[in-house]
């Protein structure tokens with residue numbers, strides 16, 4: 304019997320059916336995508352509500368992943384593929400390390416786990432408790448947010464505390480929004496957050512204050528550089544550069560802003576960059592790509608409006 308790449312189907316967290324790149328081996332179909340460049344692989348596992356990582360491969364006997372306990376894996380796999388495609392097609396980056404690293408995701412981590420994370424090697428997704436969240440891999444913006452953390456680690460490696468940490472967070476939110484690619488969608492996590500409440504989200508790029516984030520340096524949130532202080536409030540102060548991005552992308556669109564932000568992240572920013580350094584890096588990236596024109600002006604304007612001089 305030959306092992307071979309196959310195309311299956313699956314039903315995601317929010318009930319949509321999608322085509323999946325799978326792999327047939329010994330009569331079982333695996334969430335294992337070998338179709339990307341240089342045979343980069345996208346592999347999706349389940350922790351079966353435990354804490355083992357990566358856990359067990361998610362498999363199916365008929366290549367139709369439509370069971371309710373498969374939905375989180377379907378979306379983790381499919382959205383990892385979409386995010387891989389974004390970085391490869393728009394920035395010629397082969398996976399998060401630029402060298403075809405395997406993208407591994409584990410779903411059903413712990414029980415009722417209301418969060419997700421990149422653990423330095425792979426992505427990990429909780430199922431949510433059904434009230435605050437449903438399975439977190441069901442949101443493309445969350446999957447893209449996590450994979451961008453890996454891109455950042457292999458590029459600027461922005462230290463995860465204080466302003467560099469808030470930038471780390473902001474760049475993950477920025478590429479989450481760009482990968483989703485909907486100019487009306489400035490929200491993060493809306494597809495899996497509070498299923499009982501319509502229209503709310505974890506964060507808003509256009510209106511950070513709506514979810515208790517500052518949108519201006521005047522309101523910078525001073526928090527302890529500790530785990531309990533969210534390392535100086537990295538998920539709070541990201542609202543300031545996030546709002547700047549909202550202004551920039553509203554001016555020049557997702558394609559140009561994506562190219563400027565990618566160049567800054569991969570060629571200019573370093574682990575200790577702060578908000579001012581980010582402005583300088585983004586201005587320089589705009590000049591490199593487009594000269595001193597409207598794109599540069601958009602960066603200046605966006606950062607002026609949030610008080611980053």
Ligand SMILES: O=C(O)[C@H](CCc1ccccc1)CC1(C(=O)N[C@@H](Cc2c[nH]c3ccccc23)C(=O)O)CCCC1
Pocket residue numbers: 417418419420421445448449452472492505533538
């Ligand atoms: O990647 C990240 O920045 C977040 C990683 C959080 C984490 C870190 C280390 C160990 C475990 C979990 C995860 C996400 C996040 O922004 N989490 C925020 C908000 C949040 C989600 N679930 C929560 C539960 C309680 C409190 C806050 C939260 C946080 O952890 O602050 C990103 C997109 C959605 C979830």
Ligand SMILES: [Ca+2]
Pocket residue numbers: 444483488489490491492493
């Ligand atoms: Ca969104």
Ligand SMILES: [Zn+2]
Pocket residue numbers: 448452471472475
């Ligand atoms: Zn993050």
